[in-house]
Amino acid sequence: MxxxxxxxxxxxxxxxxxxxxxxxxxxxxxxxxxxxxxxxxxxxxxxxxxxxxxxxxxxxxxxxxxxxxxxxxxxxxxxxxxxxxxxxxxxxxxxxxxxxxxxxxxxxxxxxxxxxxxxxxxxxxxxxxxxEVQFNENKETPPSRAYLKLWELFTVYGVRPSPGQRVVDFGSCPGGWTWVLQQMGCEVISIDRAPLDEKIARLPRIRFMKTNAFNVKPEDIGAIDWFFSDIICYPEKLLELVKNWQSSGLCSNFVCTIKFQGKTDFETLAAFQGLENSRIQHLVHNKHEVTVWIRKSSA
Ligand SMILES: C[S@@+](CC[C@H](N)C(=O)[O-])C[C@H]1O[C@@H](n2cnc3c(N)ncnc32)[C@H](O)[C@@H]1O
CATH class of the missing domain: 3.30.2130 (VC0802-like)
Structure with missing residues (x-):
């Protein structure tokens, strides 16, 4: 059993x-x-x-x-x-x-x-x-507790970018994920409609774009190693964004939070599960949301 x-x-x-x-x-x-x-x-x-x-x-x-x-x-x-x-x-x-x-x-x-x-x-x-994994938290630098989702994914599941890789962080404000990715040695293109926390924005290897993520075309950014998204939006909008980037051929690794408003959207969840090489997990640090990751080869 x-x-x-x-x-x-x-x-x-x-x-x-x-x-x-x-x-x-x-x-x-x-x-x-x-x-x-x-x-x-x-x-x-x-x-x-x-x-x-x-x-x-x-x-x-x-x-x-x-x-x-x-x-x-x-x-x-x-x-x-x-x-x-x-x-x-x-x-x-x-x-x-x-x-x-x-x-x-x-x-x-x-x-x-x-x-x-x-x-x-x-x-x-x-x-x-x-x-229930617990971390020695950093209560000083990260401007939000959202960083714990990436800490969990990178540490427990071993899904993580390498130093020097070019990554996009959509819906990045106030900057917890951007901070983690910057600390990993990545070149971070950090995108949000709202501004980044000032101390995060000042760190090296971060380029901030204050804009609507859904108006950013893959060709405007060029080839990236990883697509990260913690945008608050309807799951089907996120799915569209991921598919758009997948079909551009400019990125092969994806990590996104699928956020549910009100009821869990099982239909879109199933559509994410249907994407090749996708894995979805409700992380210990997820709220009413799940984390999906899609690797170039299955992992
Ligand atoms: C949960 S917060 C992200 C927290 C962030 N990952 C961190 O670690 O600090 C969600 C963010 O999505 C942003 N957002 C929502 N819709 C957006 C859009 N259409 N374009 C860009 N950012 C958007 C919000 O401004 C908000 O900052």
Whole structure:
């Protein structure tokens, strides 16, 4: 069995995308069958099994027999779950630096389905407890917290530009993404209708264009290595912009935030999923939005 965990707000989205659902436990969805593409899952429990037990000690012993490090998801029976977790080896916090090496030791995950039944998986798809990566944040320089989305993508998923590459950052104000890209050593063309934060605008390797992103033609910019967009706009407008740049042949790597206003636009989401080599994920640092990335070759 495979279980998919999300946050409460996006449980309806997760349920809409998953097939073969067996049962739902809080924000955890248990399924039969092979692993599925799950945009909205923050953590996937790859080898989930159901284990009945009588006592707290017996539950802890069963978990220790399956794996070394454990984290738990609690949706009810909180106190009992804590007592079991207390009997397992202490998990040290895994707070990441930007582009830091990912932890190597796997973490298993478990929950109490009821007072006497564990659901446990010794393998999950993330080295972070319940998939929730945390960073040593930079609270001084970036003018917004949006930079954490790129930190997560670059650090956890390894999707990132190289120093010296030419990149466009659409919808860049106040400048969190532009700052990250500049720090990576990229040549950044930063585009927004609103001005950049002054201290970001003064940094080297940044050219700011104060204009409407939808009026910028690919030919005006020329060949770029990466297209970034965090523009607030309807998903279908973003799709049009991406397709326009794809057909220009002037860019092959794309990273965009698809932002939903009101209801999640599943139709346009599916259209993005249909683009060759695209991958879409609700990042831990995404709000009511998802991140799509499209690489030259699949990654
Ligand atoms: C969420 S903010 C981007 C935050 C930015 N990535 C950062 O790290 O600071 C969205 C931006 O999209 C810009 N925007 C919305 N529509 C736009 C358009 N048609 N052309 C250019 N920028 C646009 C807004 O001005 C706003 O600054």
């Amino acid at each position: 495979i279980a998919y965990l999300t946050v409460e707000k996006f449980l309806p989205e997760l349920l809409k995308e998953l097939k073969n659902v067996r049962s739902v436990h809080g924000n955890l969805v248990l399924t039969d069958g092979p692993i599925q593409n799950a945009v909205w899952a923050h953590n996937i429990w790859l080898n989930a099994e159901i284990i009945p037990f009588e006592s707290i000690t017996q539950a802890a012993k069963a978990l220790k027999g399956l794996g070394k490090l454990w984290t738990h998801y609690s949706f009810e029976n909180h106190r009992r779950a804590e007592l079991i977790q207390d009997q397992l080896p202490k998990l040290r916090p895994r707070v990441m630096d930007f582009l830091g090496e990912l932890p190597k030791d796997p973490i298993g995950a478990w929950t109490l389905l009821d007072k006497n039944t564990l659901l446990a998986a010794s393998e999950t798809n993330s080295p972070f407890p319940l998939g």
